[in-house]
Structures are given as structure tokens and as C-alpha cells.
Amino acid sequence: MSSNSVADLLEKLPEVSRAYLEGRAIDEVECIVADLAGIARGKAMPGGKFARQPFFYLPNSIFFQTITGDWADSVADGFTEPDMVLRPDFDTATPAPWTADTTLQVIHDINDQKGDPVPFAPRNVLKRVVDLYRARGWEPIVAPEMEFYLVAPNTDPAREIEPPMGRSGRRAAARQAYSMSAVDEYGKVIDDIYDFAEIMGLEIDGILQEGGAGQIELNLRHGDPVKLADEMFFFKRMIREAALRHDTYATFMAKPIEGEPGSAMHIHQSVVDIKTGENIFSNADGSETPEFLHFIGGMQRNLPAVVALLAPYVNSYRRYVPDFAAPINLEWGRDNRTTGLRVPVSEPSARRVENRLPGMDCNPYLGIAASLACGLVGLLEKTDPSDPFAGDAYQMQSGVPRGLGDALGLLRANTTIQQVLGEEFCRVYSAVKELEYNEFLQVISPWEREHLLLNV
Incomplete structure (x- = not known):
């Protein structure tokens, strides 16, 4: 050179x-x-x-x-x-x-x-949605959370996935959320993640132990949606490499281990006025604005149409079960983790909406684009939300499609969302996912052999 x-x-x-x-x-x-x-x-x-x-x-x-x-x-x-x-x-x-x-x-x-x-390149889809905000004088801000599992090496797809072996010589334990000693069990992997992130210029807001055996949550600082999606794209590659150095796999499957919680990609979202730099979800006196409610209303109305992007595989829907820290509904509530849409405790300047539906198996560009698209439609159509939910939303009827086939049908039926994400993209995405779904339907599972072979 x-x-x-x-x-x-x-x-x-x-x-x-x-x-x-x-x-x-x-x-x-x-x-x-x-x-x-x-x-x-x-x-x-x-x-x-x-x-x-x-x-x-x-x-x-x-x-x-x-x-x-x-x-x-x-x-x-x-x-x-x-x-x-x-x-x-x-x-x-x-x-x-x-x-x-x-x-x-x-x-x-x-x-x-x-x-x-x-039009069907995922990064371009996200840029398209962000540009639609900017054309109206708004700047969307996101802060994603990344949940993933560290698991024992698995080269046989017929064998169930197991937690990793920790430094104590025992497998990682479940139900140890926020435990520092649980994180220390695979501290060498975490150390490499920190070291690699520093070399790469990626800022980590925090790492913690989640509820699953070997399940980690990594939080990123808020910022520009495209930049954050780029970082998540890099992080996924890097975390896998850090794990492999220590004879461990990192998996971003939505539900890798039966009986354990799934892995989510929660997205915190707010919108800033480009001219003033102020959060449009808060009035000067700190109260909630109509735009805040319209954003939530747009998400409630349109999220079913984008679940195929937030939960892109048949495995994704195994995460949507009650009492496993995953939403099964489209309710919204203040500081309520049982609702699909949560408003965290914050100062008025940081008022935001947390979308808890996306799984960590989704493409970060498409997951963020889909979530922002729903809020944008609500802002433009001035969609009113339901009343905030105060109780245990797991007791409510599910508003989330139960499988990929149903989710793809909802995407095809929502022409407004197609126009925001791009009709050409939606056509290509639906065709690819339909083919994947049809391939899956050809597979006979161990459950079917166990319970149907001699009983039906």
C-alpha cells in the first residue's frame, strides 16, 4: 500500500x-x-x-x-x-x-x-423510517437492551442446550437475576467482552445477570437509531467470538433452553424536536403530551403487524408465555413489567416508551425500524391509546400472534405499515419468511414422535 x-x-x-x-x-x-x-x-x-x-x-x-x-x-x-x-x-x-x-x-x-x-436492505429500511421522522422535524432516540445466553458447546442439534460450565466446575445456575457471583462464574468471557468493546469504541452502559441459567443482559446508551443498530450488529459478532475463546457458545435465540426465560431486545424510545432539542413526550411543566399518548396508541394498534419482524422465527413465539418476563399483550403501563409497553420511571426530559415485544433473535435494524414505524403512524394519525394498565397484565387476553404464519398475515394486511417500511421490503421479507416457515413444517419433532407415534 x-x-x-x-x-x-x-x-x-x-x-x-x-x-x-x-x-x-x-x-x-x-x-x-x-x-x-x-x-x-x-x-x-x-x-x-x-x-x-x-x-x-x-x-x-x-x-x-x-x-x-x-x-x-x-x-x-x-x-x-x-x-x-x-x-x-x-x-x-x-x-x-x-x-x-x-x-x-x-x-x-x-x-x-x-x-x-x-429497498430491502435492512439498514436502508431503518434509514427510511428515521428520515420520515426527520422530514417532520423530529429525531427518534433509542436505547436497546441485549439479552443472550452463554451455553455449553453444542454440535448435535438433537441434543438439548445446556448452561455453560462455570469456574467453580458447576453449570451456571438459574434464577440468579442480578447476582454478581453468577456473573463471576464466566467472568473471563465478560472480561473479553469489555476489552473488545473498548478496542472497538463500543460503549457498554452495564452488564448484569438475568434470570436464566447463563443469561446475560447488556445495556447500551441511548442515541441515534442507525448508530445503535450498527453497534448491536457489531456486538453480536464480538460476543460470539469472546465466548468461543473460552469453549463457550453465545446464543441470541429467543428461547434456547426449555423452562428458562427467553432473551429479549427491549427498545426504549423517545422523540426529540430537532429545532428545540426537547423531548416531545413532555410539556414544559413535566406533564405528558398528547404526542406521548399518540405514540403509545400507534404502537398498540400497529405492533401486531410487525411482530413478524420482532419475532422472526418459529422459536421466537416460544418466548411469549406468561410469567417468563415476556409480554403476551399490547397493554401499556407505568413501571409495569407485565405489559408489552412499559413507561419506565424517569425525569420528564427522559420520558420514553419501552417496547418489550422484540426478541434478541430479531435483526436489530429491522426490530428498531418496525418499533419506530408503529410510533410514527400513531403520531401522524393521532391515535389514542387504551387506559394505562395497573395490574398483572398476564391475566389479560393475549394480543400477540401465536405463530409466525399468523404474524406474516397481519403484516400483509396492514398497508399503512407497509408504506412506512417500504412495500418492496415487505414483499421480499414475507416471501423469505414464508419459505422458512414452510421448511420448518416439514420437520417432525421429538415431541411428535414421543406422544403421537403409538398413541393416536
């Missing part, structure tokens, strides 16, 4: 990447994007080539692929796989500190060959 190209590249990089590269040569750059599942797709290239190459190509079919590797080619007009143009978003450049050499990873913007954003 020439000295000029090195200098030009370094000038474009964020400070965290420049600090990492001080005294080092760039061995490799991972040029990546998130597919519908949130999996990193792209190309790795030598640092010198990356510095000289302003863009590269990938086929649009990466967004037609199911989690099993099949292709929903029916969504295309002739499955010709035209190339998309990927250009680096240098603001996202960050080290990949788990690699053996000096590697950067860079998220890329995705356009078609005419220069228009590819």
Missing part, C-alpha cells in the same frame, strides 16, 4: 480505528452488510486493495436467502441476481480485535446500479 493511500484512508477513519492502527499495517478489511437475519455478509480484502477501491459489488440475492440457506427466488423478476453497489461508511470502521492479524470491519451503504438505496 502506498504512503499516500495509507494517509488518505487513515484520514477517513474514526479515531478509535486510527488509534488501533498506530504502528501497524492494515492486513485485512472486512467489507460487510447485514442480511435479513442480521448475519454479516460481504467480502474480505487486503488493506491495500481496500484503500484503492471505492466500491465493490454483491448480488441482491443475499437478501432472498433463508436462515437455512435456501433461496426465495420467487420474489425476483427472473432470478438474475443483479449486482448491488456497496460503498464503505467510514464512520462505522472499527477493529476486529479477536482476529490473529490487524483487521478492520466496515459496514457498507447499499445502492442499486442507478444509485438508489436498495
Whole structure:
């Protein structure tokens, strides 16, 4: 790599990447994007080539692929796989500190060959929703929570998932929420997560033990939705790598262990007036505004249509069961964790709505986009919410679809949400998920063999 190209590249990089590269040569750059599942797709290239190459190509079919590797080619007009143009978003450049050499990873913007954003790229879907807010003078703010499990290595899909072995020589115990000693059991993994995050410039607001055996919650600071989704995309890759260093798997499945709580991706949301910088959910005297209630009303009315994005797999719906710290309804309440929508205790300037429906298995770009889309529709249509719920909302009738097939039907039926997220995206997403669902229906489960083989 020439000295000029090195200098030009370094000038474009964020400070965290420049600090990492001080005294080092760039061995490799991972040029990546998130597919519908949130999996990193792209190309790795030598640092010198990356510095000289302003863009590269990938086929649009990466967004037609199911989690099993099949292709929903029916969504295309002739499955010709035209190339998309990927250009680096240098603001996202960050080290990949788990690699053996000096590697950067860079998220890329995705356009078609005419220069228009590819409508079914998840990051573009989120950008579209954020731009709809900004066109009305609003800036959405989010603060996501990440729940995940550390589990014992599992190479046999027929074997049940087990908690990891802790430093005491015993498997991680369940029902130890907020226990510091429980976190210490796998402290080496947590240490690597902290160390990697610091090298990558990712800020962690806190890590705690959740209620499941080996279940961790990681909180992020509030900020710009696209930036936070980028960070979650990076965090998922990094946490898996940190776990593998210690003979442990990290899983973001919504319900990996039978009888244990599921893993959520709660999203705290507020909206700021761009001109004043004030939270539009609070009046000057600290009281709640009509916009605050309309945002909640929009979520109550439209969340059923986006559950297919918040709970994208058949396993996701195993999380929606009573008394496992997961919502089964669309009620809202103040400081009430049994409701699907919770208003946390806060100062008026930090008034926000916590959406507790998303699972950690959802694509962070799509989960945040879907949640914000529901609130936006409520703001625009001035939707009134129900009365706040004060009791145990698990006693209420479920307002959440019970399976992926039902959820996809609700998405197809809500034309307003389709217009906000993009009709082309919704068409592609539905086709991919329908194919995944149909593939699952071909599988005969152990439960069926155990209870039906000789009894029916």
C-alpha cells in the first residue's frame, strides 16, 4: 500500500480505528452488510486493495436467502441476481480485535446500479423510517437492551442446550437475576467482552445477570437509531467470538433452553424536536403530551403487524408465555413489567416508551425500524391509546400472534405499515419468511414422535 493511500484512508477513519492502527499495517478489511437475519455478509480484502477501491459489488440475492440457506427466488423478476453497489461508511470502521492479524470491519451503504438505496436492505429500511421522522422535524432516540445466553458447546442439534460450565466446575445456575457471583462464574468471557468493546469504541452502559441459567443482559446508551443498530450488529459478532475463546457458545435465540426465560431486545424510545432539542413526550411543566399518548396508541394498534419482524422465527413465539418476563399483550403501563409497553420511571426530559415485544433473535435494524414505524403512524394519525394498565397484565387476553404464519398475515394486511417500511421490503421479507416457515413444517419433532407415534 502506498504512503499516500495509507494517509488518505487513515484520514477517513474514526479515531478509535486510527488509534488501533498506530504502528501497524492494515492486513485485512472486512467489507460487510447485514442480511435479513442480521448475519454479516460481504467480502474480505487486503488493506491495500481496500484503500484503492471505492466500491465493490454483491448480488441482491443475499437478501432472498433463508436462515437455512435456501433461496426465495420467487420474489425476483427472473432470478438474475443483479449486482448491488456497496460503498464503505467510514464512520462505522472499527477493529476486529479477536482476529490473529490487524483487521478492520466496515459496514457498507447499499445502492442499486442507478444509485438508489436498495429497498430491502435492512439498514436502508431503518434509514427510511428515521428520515420520515426527520422530514417532520423530529429525531427518534433509542436505547436497546441485549439479552443472550452463554451455553455449553453444542454440535448435535438433537441434543438439548445446556448452561455453560462455570469456574467453580458447576453449570451456571438459574434464577440468579442480578447476582454478581453468577456473573463471576464466566467472568473471563465478560472480561473479553469489555476489552473488545473498548478496542472497538463500543460503549457498554452495564452488564448484569438475568434470570436464566447463563443469561446475560447488556445495556447500551441511548442515541441515534442507525448508530445503535450498527453497534448491536457489531456486538453480536464480538460476543460470539469472546465466548468461543473460552469453549463457550453465545446464543441470541429467543428461547434456547426449555423452562428458562427467553432473551429479549427491549427498545426504549423517545422523540426529540430537532429545532428545540426537547423531548416531545413532555410539556414544559413535566406533564405528558398528547404526542406521548399518540405514540403509545400507534404502537398498540400497529405492533401486531410487525411482530413478524420482532419475532422472526418459529422459536421466537416460544418466548411469549406468561410469567417468563415476556409480554403476551399490547397493554401499556407505568413501571409495569407485565405489559408489552412499559413507561419506565424517569425525569420528564427522559420520558420514553419501552417496547418489550422484540426478541434478541430479531435483526436489530429491522426490530428498531418496525418499533419506530408503529410510533410514527400513531403520531401522524393521532391515535389514542387504551387506559394505562395497573395490574398483572398476564391475566389479560393475549394480543400477540401465536405463530409466525399468523404474524406474516397481519403484516400483509396492514398497508399503512407497509408504506412506512417500504412495500418492496415487505414483499421480499414475507416471501423469505414464508419459505422458512414452510421448511420448518416439514420437520417432525421429538415431541411428535414421543406422544403421537403409538398413541393416536
